[in-house]
Amino acid sequence: MSDHQNTAEYREARRLEALARLQILDTPSEQAFDDLTELAARWLDTPIALVSLVDDQRQWFKSRVGLAAEQTPRELAFCAHAIQAAELFEVPDAARDERFCDNPLVTGEPNIRFYAGMPIASPDGELVGTLCVIDRMPRQLSASQQDTLRRLARIAEFQLQLRLSLLDSEDRALELEHQEALNQRLLGSLKAGVVACDDAGNLSLFNSVAQRWHGTDVMKLAAAEWSRYYDLYQANGTTPLPSDAVPLLRAWRGEPVENIEICIGAVGQPMRHVLCSGGQLNPERGGPGAAIVVMHDITEIRRASDLKSQFLATVSHELRTPLTAISGAIGLLRSGATGSLPPASERLLRIAQENSQRLSELINDLLDMEKLEAGQLDLQLKPQLLRPIVQQALEINQPYAARYQVSWQLEPGSADPMVRVDERRLQQVLSNYLSNAAKFSHAGGLIQVQLLIEGDEVEVQVVDQGIGIAEEQQPLLFNKFIQLDNGNARQRGGTGLGLAICKELVERMDGQVGVRSREGAGSCFWFRLPLSRAVL
Amino acid sequence: MTALERIMHIEDDPSIQEVARVALEVVGGFTVRSCDSGAAGVAAADSFAPQLVLLDVMMPGMDGPQTLTELRKLPVMEGVPVIFMTAKAQTQEVTAYRALGAAGVIIKPFDPMTLSEQIRAIWEQQHA
Numbered sequence: 001m002s003d004h005q006n007t008a009e010y011r012e013a014r015r016l017e018a019l020a021r022l023q024i025l026d027t028p029s030e031q032a033f034d035d036l037t038e039l040a041a042r043w044l045d046t047p048i049a050l051v052s053l054v055d056d057q058r059q060w061f062k063s064r065v066g067l068a069a070e071q072t073p074r075e076l077a078f079c080a081h082a083i084q085a086a087e088l089f090e091v092p093d094a095a096r097d098e099r100f101c102d103n104p105l106v107t108g109e110p111n112i113r114f115y116a117g118m119p120i121a122s123p124d125g126e127l128v129g130t131l132c133v134i135d136r137m138p139r140q141l142s143a144s145q146q147d148t149l150r151r152l153a154r155i156a157e158f159q160l161q162l163r164l165s166l167l168d169s170e171d172r173a174l175e176l177e178h179q180e181a182l183n184q185r186l187l188g189s190l191k192a193g194v195v196a197c198d199d200a201g202n203l204s205l206f207n208s209v210a211q212r213w214h215g216t217d218v219m220k221l222a223a224a225e226w227s228r229y230y231d232l233y234q235a236n237g238t239t240p241l242p243s244d245a246v247p248l249l250r251a252w253r254g255e256p257v258e259n260i261e262i263c264i265g266a267v268g269q270p271m272r273h274v275l276c277s278g279g280q281l282n283p284e285r286g287g288p289g290a291a292i293v294v295m296h297d298i299t300e301i302r303r304a305s306d307l308k309s310q311f312l313a314t315v316s317h318e319l320r321t322p323l324t325a326i327s328g329a330i331g332l333l334r335s336g337a338t339g340s341l342p343p344a345s346e347r348l349l350r351i352a353q354e355n356s357q358r359l360s361e362l363i364n365d366l367l368d369m370e371k372l373e374a375g376q377l378d379l380q381l382k383p384q385l386l387r388p389i390v391q392q393a394l395e396i397n398q399p400y401a402a403r404y405q406v407s408w409q410l411e412p413g414s415a416d417p418m419v420r421v422d423e424r425r426l427q428q429v430l431s432n433y434l435s436n437a438a439k440f441s442h443a444g445g446l447i448q449v450q451l452l453i454e455g456d457e458v459e460v461q462v463v464d465q466g467i468g469i470a471e472e473q474q475p476l477l478f479n480k481f482i483q484l485d486n487g488n489a490r491q492r493g494g495t496g497l498g499l500a501i502c503k504e505l506v507e508r509m510d511g512q513v514g515v516r517s518r519e520g521a522g523s524c525f526w527f528r529l530p531l532s533r534a535v536l
Numbered sequence: 537m538t539a540l541e542r543i544m545h546i547e548d549d550p551s552i553q554e555v556a557r558v559a560l561e562v563v564g565g566f567t568v569r570s571c572d573s574g575a576a577g578v579a580a581a582d583s584f585a586p587q588l589v590l591l592d593v594m595m596p597g598m599d600g601p602q603t604l605t606e607l608r609k610l611p612v613m614e615g616v617p618v619i620f621m622t623a624k625a626q627t628q629e630v631t632a633y634r635a636l637g638a639a640g641v642i643i644k645p646f647d648p649m650t651l652s653e654q655i656r657a658i659w660e661q662q663h664a
Contacts, residue, residue, distance in 0.1 A: 316623075317594065317623055317624070320623045320644060320645060321549050321552065321623070321644070322549075322551065323645055324552050324555070324623075324644045324645035324646065325549065325551030325552045325554075325555050326551075327645050328552070328555035328556070328559065328645065328646065328647075328648040329551075329554075329555050329558075329648075331647060331648045331649055332555065332558050332559060332562070332563070332648045332649070335563070335648075335649050337558070337559075337562045337563050337649075338558065338562060360645055371626075378626065378627050378628060380627055
C-alpha cells in the first residue's frame with residue numbers, strides 16, 4: 001500500500017464513497033431500521049437509540065428513538081469517534097470525559113452523559129456509521145448488553161446489504177424495462193421482418209413487419225405446422241417449404257442460417273421473396289435453443305433480376321439468329337462450296353468469321369454467367385475418367401494451337417483418376433485454359449498439361465511459357481469482366497468472363513481454381529477436383 | 537437402308553433458311569424444301585413427302601413443338617424423323633424436345649459445313 005493510500009484523507013474519501021454507494025442518506029424511514037433502534041432502546045434500557053450515518057459534514061439518523069433532531073454537525077458527533085475503529089465505543093460519563101465534557105450535546109440538549117456505539121460496516125468493509133444508545137445519566141453496559149448491541153449492529157449491517165441488493169435489482173428491473181421498450185421501438189421501426197422462438201421452439205415474436213407480411217400474429221403452433229399456417233414457399237414461390245427447411249426452425253436447431261431465400265404468401269398480398277439470416281440467441285449452450293431470424297424483402301430485387309435474365313435471354317436469342325446466318329454464310333463462302341474466292345476476299349472473310357465467332361462466344365459467356373448466377377445452370381455430374389476428357393479437349397482446341405503457332409502435350413506420366421463432373425462443362429473449362437495459354441504464349445511455345453494426384457484430389461495444370469501475369473493482378477483473374485491491362489490483352493480478344501465462368505463451373509463440381517505465374521516466365525492455371533470413389 | 541434425299545426445313549428467318557438451304561443442297565447434296573412457318577410446312581408436307589424434317593423451335597404462330605404435333609397427324613409423316621434446330625438447348629430443354637418425339641437436336645449457331653453430316657448421322661441412327 002502506498003503512503004498516499006495510508007493517509008487519513010484517503011481512507012476517509014473511500015469511506016465516504018462507500019457511504020454514497022449505499023444510497024441511504026436523506027431517505028425516508030424504514031421499518032427494519034426503526035425496529036432495530038426500538039429493540040436497542042428497549043433491551044439496553046436507554047431513552048435514546050440511533051442508527052447514525054456519518055457523512056463528511058454531519059451525522060444523519062436513518063432511524064431514531066428519543067431524539068427529535070434528524071442530524072447533527074459531525075464535529076459534535078460521538079459516532080464520528082466510534083467509527084474510527086471496528087469495535088464497540090463506550091463513554092460511561094461524557095461530563096467527566098475530556099473529549100466530550102464541553103460538547104454542546106453534553107452541556108445542553110439532549111444532555112448526553114452515556115454513549116455506546118457499535119460501528120456499522122458497509123458491504124465493502126468501510127465503517128459508515130453506528131448503532132448507538134444514549135442515556136442522560138452515567139452508566140456502563142454489562143457484557144451481555146454489549147453483546148446485544150454488537151448483534152443488533154450486525155443486523156443493521158445485514159439490513160444495509162439487503163437494502164442495496166433490493167435497490168440493485170430494482171435498478172436492473174428498470175433497466176430491463178427500458179431495454180425492452182427500446183427493443184420494441186427498434187423492432188417496430190425496422191423495415192425488416194423479425195421472428196423469434198423460445199427454447200422450446202414455440203414462436204415468441206413477430207415484429208410489426210413480420211405480422212404484416214404473414215398477415216397474422218404469432219400463433220401457438222407446433223413447429224411442424226408453421227410452414228402450412230404461414231404459407232411459406234421455397235424460393236421458386238410455388239413449392240411449399242418443408243417444415244424442416246423453415247429458417248427459424250433451422251436456427252432453433254443450431255444450423256447456420258445465412259441469406260436463405262424463401263417466399264411468404266398472405267391473403268391480399270403478392271408473393272413476397274425474403275432473404276433470411278439468423279441464429280440461436282445462446283449458441284454456446286449447444287442443442288436446440290431460442291432463436292431469431294431477420295428477413296429482408298427482396299421481392300423487387302428478385303423481380304428486377306428475373307426481368308434482367310429474361311431480357312438477356314431474349315436479346316441473346318435475337319442476336320444469335322442473325323449471327324447464325326452471318327457465320328453460316330461466311331463459312332459456306334470460305335469453304336469454297338459456292339466457288340473459289342480471290343485472296344483479298346478470303347482474308348476479309350476470315351476477319352469477318354473470326355469476329356462473328358467472338359461475338360458468338362461473348363453471347364454464350366453472358367448467358368452462361370447469367371445462368372450460373374441465377375442458379376439455373378444444371379450440371380449433369382457423372383463419375384468418369386478424367387484423362388480422356390483432357391485428351392479430347394486438346395484435340396478439339398488444336399485449331400487454337402495452330403492459329404497461335406504453339407503446341408501442347410499431355411505429360412506422359414499424368415494420372416487417370418475418376419472424377420464426378422459434367423463432361424461438357426469441364427471441356428468448356430479446359431478449352432478456356434488452353435485457349436488462354438495459346439493466346440498468351442510466344443510463337444513456337446510449348447504448353448504442358450499435367451494431371452497430378454494430391455491426397456484425395458487431382459490437380460489439372462495447364463502450364464505455358466508465355467508472358468506471365470504480374471503478382472498483383474493474379475487475384476483479380478477469376479473475377480467477372482476482368483481483362484488484364486498488359487498492353488495487348490484486348491488485342492487477343494475474350495469477354496473477360498471466361499475465367500469467372502471456369503471458377504463457377506469448377507466450384508459447382510466441388511473443386512477449386514487458381515493460378516501460379518511469374519511475369520515474363522509463363523503461367524500455370526490449375527483446377528482441382530475431388531477424386532470419385534465410383535468404379536466404372 | 538433408304539438414302540436420305542428430301543429434307544423439309546421449317547424456319548421463319550429467311551437468312552437462316554437460305555444458309556441452311558445452301559449448306560444442305562451444295563454441301564450435302566440434298567433436295568430441300570424451305571417453309572417459312574409451321575403452317576406452311578404442314579401444308580406442304582403432303583406434296584413434298586419429306587424423308588426428314590428440320591424444324592425451328594421459336595417461330596411466330598405455330599412454334600416448333602406445335603408444328604410437330606400437327607405434322608404427326610399427317611399419314612405422309614408416319615415414321616419421318618423430325619430434328620429440332622434451336623439456340624435453346626439446355627439439358628432439360630433437349631430432354632423435353634426428345635420427349636415430344638424429336639429424333640435429334642441441332643444447336644444454333646450451326647456449322648454449315650458439318651450440318652449435312654450431323655443430319656445424316658441422325659438419319660442413320662434412326663434406321664440402324
